[in-house]
Amino acid sequence: MSIPSDLPARLAEALGPSAVITEGPDLEPYAVDWRKLFPGRPACVVRPSSTDQVVRIVHICREAGASIVPQGGNTGLAGGAVPDASGTQIVLSLTRMAAVRELDAVGMTIEAEAGCILKVAQDAAAAVGRLLPISLAAEGSATIGGVVAANAGGVNVLRYGMTRNLVLGLEVVLPDGTLANGLRRLRKDNAGYDWKQLFIGSEGTLGIVTAAVLRLVPRPKHSVTALLSVTDPDAALRLLALAQDDLGDQISAFELISGTSLQLVAKHAGLKAPIAEGEWFVLIEAASSLAGLREAAETMLGAAFEREIALDGVIAESGAQAAQLWALREHVTESEAREGKSVKHDVSVPLTAVPRFLAEAGKTLAAGVPGTRVNAFGHLGDGNIHYNVLVDEGHDAAIVNRIVHDAVAAHGGSISAEHGIGQYRVGELVRYRSGAEMTLARKLKRTLDPGGLLNPGKVLSP
Numbered sequence: 095m096s097i098p099s100d101l102p103a104r105l106a107e108a109l110g111p112s113a114v115i116t117e118g119p120d121l122e123p124y125a126v127d128w129r130k131l132f133p134g135r136p137a138c139v140v141r142p143s144s145t146d147q148v149v150r151i152v153h154i155c156r157e158a159g160a161s162i163v164p165q166g167g168n169t170g171l172a173g174g175a176v177p178d179a180s181g182t183q184i185v186l187s188l189t190r191m192a193a194v195r196e197l198d199a200v201g202m203t204i205e206a207e208a209g210c211i212l213k214v215a216q217d218a219a220a221a222v223g224r225l226l227p228i229s230l231a232a233e234g235s236a237t238i239g240g241v242v243a244a245n246a247g248g249v250n251v252l253r254y255g256m257t258r259n260l261v262l263g264l265e266v267v268l269p270d271g272t273l274a275n276g277l278r279r280l281r282k283d284n285a286g287y288d289w290k291q292l293f294i295g296s297e298g299t300l301g302i303v304t305a306a307v308l309r310l311v312p313r314p315k316h317s318v319t320a321l322l323s324v325t326d327p328d329a330a331l332r333l334l335a336l337a338q339d340d341l342g343d344q345i346s347a348f349e350l351i352s353g354t355s356l357q358l359v360a361k362h363a364g365l366k367a368p369i370a371e372g373e374w375f376v377l378i379e380a381a382s383s384l385a386g387l388r389e390a391a392e393t394m395l396g397a398a399f400e401r402e403i404a405l406d407g408v409i410a411e412s413g414a415q416a417a418q419l420w421a422l423r424e425h426v427t428e429s430e431a432r433e434g435k436s437v438k439h440d441v442s443v444p445l446t447a448v449p450r451f452l453a454e455a456g457k458t459l460a461a462g463v464p465g466t467r468v469n470a471f472g473h474l475g476d477g478n479i480h481y482n483v484l485v486d487e488g489h490d491a492a493i494v495n496r497i498v499h500d501a502v503a504a505h506g507g508s509i510s511a512e513h514g515i516g517q518y519r520v521g522e523l524v525r526y527r528s529g530a531e532m533t534l535a536r537k538l539k540r541t542l543d544p545g546g547l548l549n550p551g552k553v554l555s556p
């Protein structure tokens with residue numbers, strides 16, 4: 095496929111020359127994904143500053159037969175936001191559309207443009223005493239549009255749900271250039287199809303998100319953060335059950351971290367856990383606006399030691415210490431990347447199946463691909479484990495994937511809990527989703543994007 099050679103010039107004429115990057119070092123960050131697994135070659139990068147400009151770009155690209163790859167902060171871990179190597183795809187970066195348009199502390203909503211950095215939106219909410227409860231290690235670079243398009247998860251899902259649960263309204267430019275404005279701030283809205291759900295988690299393949307209204311929640315006044323070591327994942331689940339019994343809905347994060355993860359963080363980020371070394375750890379956070387949380391958490395943790403569920407542990411004595419404990423968790427991904435090659439798996443299984451899944455996948459992997467190391471960690475409270483396998487150069491990723499994903503399927507799980515399919519898992523999706531589900535997905539894609547303009551080759555094979 096080819097595109098008119100003057101397409102970048104046409105875009106520059108319509109949007110102004112500063113909105114289009116055609117070559118040089120400025121282009122590079124848009125061409126390759128965060129893990130540097132999928133180097134691409136865009137025809138150009140176009141950076142609109144308004145929704146109207148996005149509409150114009152779609153019309154111009156459609157007319158020219160050029161496909162569009164929407165991109166936010168480019169922190170995605172599935173290669174969804176980068177173009178292929180054909181030199182014919184346009185990267186549409188939303189990063190210049192970064193405004194917080196409206197903040198309603200009483201109605202508890204925030205309206206932000208797609209390119210608004212997640213942390214900026216969180217801070218805006220915090221400034222009026224509210225919480226935007228989407229929290230992930232990439233929040234300093236990930237954008238609202240990317241978070242919505244990926245239906246991001248993160249560490250607070252067990253209490254507040256995935257991004258989908260927090261989206262009240264969306265503004266989307268469709269592949270035919272139509273602007274669908276559903277930027278409503280309503281908690282209840284059953285007037286017709288809830289079409290915005292189609293675009294949440296669609297990874298830029300069905301429409302371009304230009305703005306979103308997100309639900310905020312009251313900002314808890316008190317929080318308790320603790321890091322505990324446990325003998326095994328089964329003990330971690332027993333700790334979760336105890337925490338659910340004693341702290342109920344005040345648990346806002348329950349993260350499983352393996353000893354390997356903490357070793358990587360110590361080696362590459364220079365951060366050391368303030369408790370004895372071990373095989374498995376749990377980082378737990380509870381938050382509430384009512385007094386008495388710390389006492390309740392201390393009682394619960396005391397019971398965990400008494401019943402020998404926890405081996406060692408520390409409760410943060412200050413906000414700074416809590417941040418230090420969180421830093422251990424937040425540096426796992428970056429430290430793993432520094433260690434070398436890894437085959438990432440972002441899987442979920444029913445919560446109670448997590449220990450069996452970990453044991454079985456570990457055993458089959460050790461037998462099938464000797465010499466690999468497993469860096470397992472993740473959002474245990476949601477049954478979501480990042481089962482990342484550290485491998486040598488020249489490894490066979492396909493065998494590793496097969497072993498891990500077959501174990502996931504055997505436990506009724508999903509091959510992507512939160513990172514999405516992108517281009518990284520396109521082949522795997524076909525294998526693990528039923529034919530009827532894949533046909534339905536293709537019908538939806540064809541209906542909304544018959545010309546295959548948006549992000550071809552992502553989620554579904556072209």
Ligand code: FAD
Pocket residue numbers: 128163164165166167168169170171173174175176188208229230231232235236237238239240241242243244245246247248249297298299301302303304427428512513516549552
């Ligand atoms: P991008 O990477 O730019 O894009 C992601 C996808 O959305 C692509 O398919 C892209 O085409 C599409 N897209 C982007 N913007 C738009 C738009 N405006 N309209 C339509 N489509 C669009 N993810 C989690 O879910 N939980 C985690 O805990 C988590 N932790 C992470 C930690 C680290 C260190 C890193 C590097 C990543 C992590 N991620 C996590 C993955 C990533 O941060 C999220 O998927 C995030 O939502 C991506 O936002 P982004 O703006 O960078 O999107």
Ligand code: MLT
Pocket residue numbers: 171231248426427438440472480482
């Ligand atoms: C995280 O939870 O830190 C990321 O989603 C995980 C990853 O790097 O696999």
Ligand code: ZN
Pocket residue numbers: 247248472473480512
């Ligand atoms: Zn995660």
